Every structure is written in C-alpha cells, then in structure tokens.
Amino acid sequence: MVSEGQRRVVLDSSAWVEYFRGTSTGAHVRELVEGGQALTPTLVVAELADLYARERWGWWSRDFEFVRLASALIPLSAEIAAEAGDAKRRLRRRHPGASLADAIIYLTARDAEATLVTLDQHFEGLEGVRLLRPTGSSPP
Numbered sequence: 001m002v003s004e005g006q007r008r009v010v011l012d013s014s015a016w017v018e019y020f021r022g023t024s025t026g027a028h029v030r031e032l033v034e035g036g037q038a039l040t041p042t043l044v045v046a047e048l049a050d051l052y053a054r055e056r057w058g059w060w061s062r063d064f065e066f067v068r069l070a071s072a073l074i075p076l077s078a079e080i081a082a083e084a085g086d087a088k089r090r091l092r093r094r095h096p097g098a099s100l101a102d103a104i105i106y107l108t109a110r111d112a113e114a115t116l117v118t119l120d121q122h123f124e125g126l127e128g129v130r131l132l133r134p135t136g137s138s139p140p
Contacts, residue, residue: 008037010109011071013047014119015132016040020063023135025119032117038071041108043101045073080107091122098122 009032011019018026019033032038045067052060067073081104088103095102102122109116109128116129123129 008039008112008114009117009130010039010041010074010105010112010114011044012041012105012116012118012120013044013051015117016044016048016063016067017051018119018132018134025132025135028132029117033070037114039074039109039112039114040067040071041074041076041105043076043104043108047101074108074112076104076108077111080104080111083107091126094125095122 011029011032015029019029020026045064048067049060049064051057052063084100084104084107087107088098088100091098091103091106099122102120105118106116106123106126106129114128116123116126117132118129119132119134121131124131
C-alpha cells in the first residue's frame with residue numbers, strides 16, 4: 001500500500017510538457033517524478049508524440065525514453081475502454097469541451113488509485129485531481 005506521503009500520481013500530457021519546458025510548474029512535476037510514484041497512461045504518450053510532431057520538436061525520442069524510465073506506463077485496459085463513453089458523457093456535463101481522451105485519462109487515474117496531476121481545466125472540480133496553474137515557458 002502507498003502511504004499518504006507517497007501517493008501515486010498520474011501525469012497527463014500537460015504536466016509532462018511543463019516538466020520538459022522547465023517552468024516553475026514543471027519544477028513541481030519534477031518533485032513528483034523524483035518521488036518515484038509517477039504513472040503515465042499510454043494515451044498520454046500518444047498525445048505527447050502528436051504534440052511533438054505537430055510542433056516539429058525534434059527531441060521526442062529523448063523525452064519519450066525519459067518518460068519510460070521516470071514513470072510507470074499504464075496501458076489502456078479493456079474495462080476502461082468499455083467505460084470511456086459513459087465517463088465522457090458525465091465529464092461533459094461539467095465541462096462541455098472534454099474529450100474521450102480526458103475521460104480515459106481520468107478513469108486510468110481512478111483505477112490506479114492515484115491523483116491525476118494536470119493543467120487541463122476540463123478536470124477542474126473533480127475528485128482525485130490536482131489542478132496545476134501554468135507558468136511562462138518556452139518549447140521543451
């Protein structure tokens with residue numbers, strides 16, 4: 001069992017981006033990563049890969065390797081996939097712009113009994129979410 005002082009955290013793509021940009025918000029994420037309790041859904045890896053490709057940031061291989069080494073990757077389970085549509089519908093009641101990916105990431109954190117760490121406002125007010133505030137930054 002994980003003690004309260006060592007509670008596991010699921011990092012979403014926005015948290016990883018802040019980490020790699022080296023912002024003050026990213027410094028907080030770094031503390032969580034260095035605490036050894038960070039988890040990353042494989043869907044977040046896909047979102048990061050997409051962002052790096054769209055923005056033409058050429059160091060995806062390096063950052064991906066770091067994510068793999070610094071956090072435990074959580075694959076999408078069949079159970080979470082089956083629940084995702086209903087979870088998206090519930091999430092959209094609060095936040096109309098929420099996506100299927102948001103629902104899957106939230107369900108993954110709940111299933112892992114972890115706190116979701118994010119800057120994404122679609123998670124505001126949800127149980128088990130630690131919403132970080134963005135700081136000024138430059139590309140990773």
